[in-house]
Amino acid sequence: MTATETATASGRRLEWQVAEVSEIVIETPHVKSLFLHVTGWQGHLPGQHVDIRLTAEDGYQAQRSYSIASAPEDELLTLTVERVMGGEVSPYLVDELRAGDRFQLRGPVGGYFVWTVATRGPLYLIAGGSGIAPLMAMLRHRERRKAPVPTELLYSSRSLEDVIYPEELDAMAQHDRNLHIAYTLTRKQPEGWVGRRGRIDKAMLIEAPFPPPSKPNIFVCGPTPFVEHVSNLLVELGHDALAIKTERFGPTGA
Amino acid sequence: MNDKAPISRGFGSGRRAQTPKDRVPPGQYVTTDFPVLSAGPTPQIKVEDWTFALQRGGSLIGKWSWAEFEALPQTTIKTDIHCVTKWSKLDTVWRGVTFDDLLKAAGVGEPAAPYIMAHCDGGYTTNLPIADLIGAKGMIATRYDDLPILPVHGGPARLLVPHLYFWKSAKWVRRLRIMEHDERGFWERMGYHNYGDPWKEQRYDGD
Numbered sequence: 001m002t003a004t005e006t007a008t009a010s011g012r013r014l015e016w017q018v019a020e021v022s023e024i025v026i027e028t029p030h031v032k033s034l035f036l037h038v039t040g041w042q043g044h045l046p047g048q049h050v051d052i053r054l055t056a057e058d059g060y061q062a063q064r065s066y067s068i069a070s071a072p073e074d075e076l077l078t079l080t081v082e083r084v085m086g087g088e089v090s091p092y093l094v095d096e097l098r099a100g101d102r103f104q105l106r107g108p109v110g111g112y113f114v115w116t117v118a119t120r121g122p123l124y125l126i127a128g129g130s131g132i133a134p135l136m137a138m139l140r141h142r143e144r145r146k147a148p149v150p151t152e153l154l155y156s157s158r159s160l161e162d163v164i165y166p167e168e169l170d171a172m173a174q175h176d177r178n179l180h181i182a183y184t185l186t187r188k189q190p191e192g193w194v195g196r197r198g199r200i201d202k203a204m205l206i207e208a209p210f211p212p213p214s215k216p217n218i219f220v221c222g223p224t225p226f227v228e229h230v231s232n233l234l235v236e237l238g239h240d241a242l243a244i245k246t247e248r249f250g251p252t253g254a
Numbered sequence: 255m256n257d258k259a260p261i262s263r264g265f266g267s268g269r270r271a272q273t274p275k276d277r278v279p280p281g282q283y284v285t286t287d288f289p290v291l292s293a294g295p296t297p298q299i300k301v302e303d304w305t306f307a308l309q310r311g312g313s314l315i316g317k318w319s320w321a322e323f324e325a326l327p328q329t330t331i332k333t334d335i336h337c338v339t340k341w342s343k344l345d346t347v348w349r350g351v352t353f354d355d356l357l358k359a360a361g362v363g364e365p366a367a368p369y370i371m372a373h374c375d376g377g378y379t380t381n382l383p384i385a386d387l388i389g390a391k392g393m394i395a396t397r398y399d400d401l402p403i404l405p406v407h408g409g410p411a412r413l414l415v416p417h418l419y420f421w422k423s424a425k426w427v428r429r430l431r432i433m434e435h436d437e438r439g440f441w442e443r444m445g446y447h448n449y450g451d452p453w454k455e456q457r458y459d460g461d
Contacts, residue, residue: 056266
């Protein structure tokens with residue numbers, strides 16, 4: 001885990017920095033990507049996140065964590081944010097924030113849910129909804145470095161319009177025979193849909209090109225019930241629990 | 255370095271009802287939900303296969319089966335919990351065996367060494383000063399809200415040290431090791447604060 005060591009070597013305090021919104025991209029009806037310029041950004045590893053802090057006019061502040069979706073090689077730091085109904089911070093970021101706005105940010109944070117091209121073994125990514133964001137940082141990093149690491153992305157979304165980064169993902173897979181992407185749509189499939197249907201199940205995981213003996217590095221990210229379901233299935237199928245790294249978000253559903 | 259906070263126009267309209275500042279540490283928000291944050295799959299452990307061990311250095315000074323552990327004095331506490339990922343949950347109710355009672359059951363008067371490492375199923379570890387466990391400050395909890403703790407929340411047993419950020423309240427705890435010298439646990443080696451006092455906002459190294 002050399003990546004981990006790089007991530008944590010410092011011991012210096014992570015100071016609050018000012019991020020300026022350079023561009024906002026609408027990804028889906030509920031999701032936007034914020035492209036941020038952060039002066040003096042110290043860099044990050046794919047999979048890490050940042051803390052952001054918003055300050056209201058009366059001085060009220062709120063903090064939240066968001067995964068970084070951009071590669072370390074990219075010029076701007078990208079956060080991909082889904083609007084959580086009734087949320088305090090995400091509706092502001094998705095609906096109110098404009099290019100040129102500024103807010104505070106500190107990071108990068110987290111050294112476990114991290115992958116770099118230096119990591120040995122195939123890469124097996126499983127995303128549910130906006131859980132694609134930190135996995136996209138890994139895929140973008142892999143692409144920028146032209147790394148021939150055998151990689152599978154299994155990506156579950158509610159419907160086709162909820163798929164984030166579809167063009168970029170397809171373009172990546174098209175010119176890279178070491179990258180395979182499988183989509184599944186759980187609620188609504190368009191006519192003529194040739195991808196998978198329904199929630200990720202054992203059969204879909206068995207179809208993936210990396211059985212347990214191939215010792216893939218597995219990253220699962222999505223809502224808590226999704227991650228619980230998928231990671232339990234992976235363990236049942238014989239994958240080493242220590243090779244499965246998870247990031248859960250949202251309510252438990254329990 | 256710029257500590258001046260830019261104002262976010264229009265932010266704050268969706269803010270939650272203000273909770274008294276003496277209940278919620280800086281940078282936290284209150285949730286009624288119970289979020290799950292774990293670095294890997296949830297271990298599924300049957301209580302029949304569960305044991306709990308207390309070690310001093312390399313030597314075992316106490317070991318309990320589930321039934322034996324259940325027969326130890328049980329304590330119920332109501333407390334607020336604070337996760338480093340910013341959520342706090344108020345008035346949570348836990349039951350289990352306090353660290354004081356565990357020491358007593360092992361026939362240990364004074365712990366004799368100042369640090370603890372908690373070892374868990376799934377390879378997770380976390381370190382803390384023993385002073386933060388004694389005097390009813392820490393327990394091994396086996397019930398949440400009067401029910402067995404769900405596996406996603408650390409069942410069958412988790413450490414509970416509610417005055418520190420909740421990553422210190424290690425899920426699926428199986429062994430406590432009393433140490434002469436401090437060592438860093440899982441998140442503490444990954445840039446998180448070695449102590450983790452939420453009231454001082456000790457989230458990351460150097461905070």
